[in-house]
Amino acid sequence: MELTLLGTGSPLGLPRPDCPCAVCARSRGTRARAATALLVDGALLLDLTPGAALAAARAGRSLVGVRQVLLTAPHDGPPVELPAGLPPAGRVPDGRELTLISGHRVRAVPMDSPGTGYEVVSPDGERLLYLPRGGAPAGLAENHQEPYDLVAADVTGRPDALARLRASGAVGPGTEVIAVHLDHDAPAGAELDRRLAAAGARAVPDGTVLYPGEYHELPEVPRRTLVTGGARSGKSVEAERRLETFPEVVYVATGGTREGDPEWAERVGLHRERRPGSWRTAETTDLVPLLDGEGPALLVDCLSLWLTDAMDRVGAWDDDTWAESGRAALRERTAELVAAVRATRRTVVAVTNEVGSGVVPATAAGRRFRDELGRLNAAFAEECEQVVLVVAGQPLVLRG
Secondary structure, eight states: OOOOEEEEEOOOOOHHHHHSSHHHHOOOGGOOOOEEEEEETEEESOOOTTTHHHHHHHTTTTTTTTOEEEEESOOOSOOOOOOOOOOOOOOOOOOOEOOOOOOEEEEEEBBSSEEEEEEOTTOOOEEEEOTTTTTTTTSSSSSSHHHHHHHHTTTTTOOHHHHHHHHTSSSSSSSSEOEEEEEEEETOOHHHHHHHHHHTTTTTOOOOOEETTTOOOOOOOOEEEEEEETTTTTTTHHHHHHTTTSSSEEEEEOOOEEEEEEEEHHHHHHHHHSSSSSEEEEEEEEEHHHHHHHOSEEEOOHHHHHHHHHHHTTTSSHHIIIIHHHHHHHHHHHHHHHHHHOOOOOOHHHHHHHHHHHHHOOSSSHHHHHHHHHHHHHHHTTTTSEEEEEEEEEEEEEEE
16 A cells, blocks of 8 residues: 655644744644545545646656545535546545445445544555544454555544554554654654654655565653652643543552632642543552552652652751651661662553752752652662653753
């Protein structure tokens, strides 16, 4: 199967006409994207965009051999303008299958939002899944018969769609995932590439020709990641974003609950609303058994609250206790945690705070916490494949 991406952007393209935003300002030249459209083996056109014939010509392809034009989005307006010689464009009812004269089999996949996805099987058996903008498959079987060779989907707009596909087995380790329908709500350039790589996906320029099933190096997803930053820097959002496409996640909340503290309850509530409904929550500071065990990905938020609890347990806030036994007991606890991170086989994303770049604490106990958190962060980071610093909502990769 030969797949030509005539466009990879949103319906309005990228940059959007007359949009002054920063992403649109950066999406010029080779970063510009036409509305998403896919040409399959020169015989099937998935979605139709203005200038499709010109886009095909730029990619060294022709639309002369197209025998079927299928649309993914509802179209209630005037008839779609077709380049000369193309057959009428239409949609296939959900669940219906077509067999084209070219030998391709096409099945319409039901979506959880208005639109239609298409499963395409080539005469040689390669399998493609193409999803519409803002759509995720509805009613997926628990055990998909065989992973697709390639999935083209709205990864930035609907990361949960990729999570569902992975949970059902429709996306496996060898499935190539291509992000399409890219709009200005996603970052541009290197940051887009980094974010997609964390999801096991990638973006390609308009005009790229792909061969599903052909071996190539897939994006490497870091197994252990530490996300650090200051207060309200966006570090928790960055950590959560890294696991949006995982089928299962355990959110480890180390802060627990605080009776009579409405401000804390509001913080916890905002975090819960932001997380996908499929995630499970474990409120605990007992991280070592979780890291030692098998299971889904862990998001630990955060290490600074874990350290607070650990210092409580060893009496580290009292100067005399700290000198007599607290220091040694705390170092033992942190060493045990770091060893568990080193040995774990689970995917882990941990959040922590940078507290050493601001005002020097006024008390000995405050300075003690600052110093111990710095030591813990450094030791934990040493065991991670990727370390990210978030400043003003902008992730800066320090390692990996």
